[in-house]
Amino acid sequence: MSEIRRHILVATAVDTGGVTAVTALIRSLAENSPQTVLVILSIDLSGDEEDLLITVADRVGLTTSIMPFDTGLLDGATLRSSHLSRAAYARLFLAECLPNEDRVIWLDADTVVLDDLAPLSQLDLGDNLVAAAPDLFIDEEDIVATGSRNGLYFNSGVMLINLALWRKEAISRSARVHMTAPDLVCEDQSVLNRLCAGRVLLLEHVWNFHAGRFAEYPASLRRARPKVLHFCGQRKPWLGPMPFGRVYLHYLPEDIRKATITTFSQEPLLRRMELAQRRILGLLGARPKHWKAGQLALALAAAERRLLRQRAEPASAAEESAQDRGAREPA
Template identity: 30%
Template sequence: MPSEQRDVSVLHASKKPVHVAFGVDAGYYRGMGVAITSVVENNPGLDFVFHVFAFSITADNQKKLEKLKEQYGVAVQLHLLDTAALDEFRQFPCFSKHSLGTFIRLLIPTTLKGIADQVLYLDADLLCFGDLSDLLAIDLGDCIAAAVADEKDTTVNTQIPALGLKHGHYFNAGVMYIDVRNWVAADIQQVALKALSTLDMRFADQDALNIALDGRVRYVETKWNYRYHLVDYLTRGETKLNVSQPYVFMHFTGPVKPWHTWCLHDIRDLFTEIQSRSPWAESPLDGPRTARELKLFSKFLITQHRIAEGVYWHCRYLRSRLKQKLKSS
């Protein structure tokens, strides 16, 4: 970790920076901050510009972004999006089904036109454990993005036919290395926004991107977006990180994140270790809040033979469900 602040303007003048973008809403700033920390610590030879896209930000998180710039000597640019960018899509039937945060990922590359030729888009629920040089060296040619294929049978058998994908592949959009000029030339933003607003989709903006980029994706090795679905491991009572294949980005898909107190897995300790070196070091982990989270927590505890605790949290879940029913009646 750098011990002193570097002059970012001098660095940018001397070599081409690597542009990395995140799209976040209120609950993901901490995850993003720790993800950025992991990227910088594992790539000391690269000069980064981090772009943070959001519709809103608290004063506290804004201060932490400033501290992140000072601590690591990197550029961090906040892009507060105007909801007016979505006005023409509000009339469509499926628009109201999505939160504003769902649309952020679709707006990023066009916003960076003239700022970056390529941008590495990352979800905020991942960690970096290696060198990015090989990914950044990929020549995209006429492709618009590089991504990792989702080869699960459930995805291949459902999403490809459901979305009418002609090229037989479906990708996870949590890590995308994007050619901005090719994206803009193909009008991907408009195509994806229209698809998201007019079609009923299982995976929302990810499905929309698969439609818009069909046939224009360069598929790369799984190590660039290794999905680690924590709920599956915890449901089986597995708490140790045991991966047999190499990975650079580990992506924590699903409802359980490493910053949850109820993530009863070793990855939580690894996450908090990295968090301790970030501006979010003093931020407490998030406890279970929704009925679904309470139910999952009780399930994980019972699976690990912590029966009394599991029963307690299951009672909390039942009470939460009762309150919901009373409120809706």
């Protein structure tokens, strides 16, 4: 049995714009799911960029390989979102990129792993093409366009993919046809929801927790401990402060972390003082929206503390501090 089969196989894809993000992903895998073997699909990375990723992986002891990706496969792919790159479509061709593997966990480059991936890797997929978490925040337009339904439409940032069935049913060939459609609202994610409709094993939201949407989750999900944080959307933790940014910064290599924090501190001082003043005046004036924002900020701070304190251990109610339990949230 090959070494790769004794481990948890994970794949991601990255172009120049995602190199910083993948350094954090690598370190999070090494710390929280060290049995992982990571395959990085290189979308026109330079030699220096590939060397950086391998160096980071070697420092933390994560088995990692970089595989050149044939970008010709992406010709004609629809791109509508300014924050998305062609690298997102690479996941559609994993069955061909990994011809000797039956399954793989796909992680977007803008994720960090906070728990062991073994339970996800070992799921019984049956006749399902993928296992993935429902997307609570998708527009109705794309649900309709893909023929899916509320609660069944999934986010493609974290998936367990049934590679054996993908090859048997030539799913990648169908994907090449669908990915050029002009009506793709969410690009590759729209393609995946069309192709996999009715054959998705739904995961709990903790496997794909949208960091930037913390305030929009129901209170019960805000209190859950994420297993994978996904920094999807236009806000990115390497570009500026955002929910769970402290957790993300923890996993960046030290030199990149320092440079990132320095960039954050360059926001004009007067602007930061103005925002703080508005919040204080809103609270003093007992404005409901400011009180709710304050409660959510406390809940977020408590969630970040729990993850930073317990990042390598399963969370339990007994481990939470009285301060965290006392942070009351709006429903």
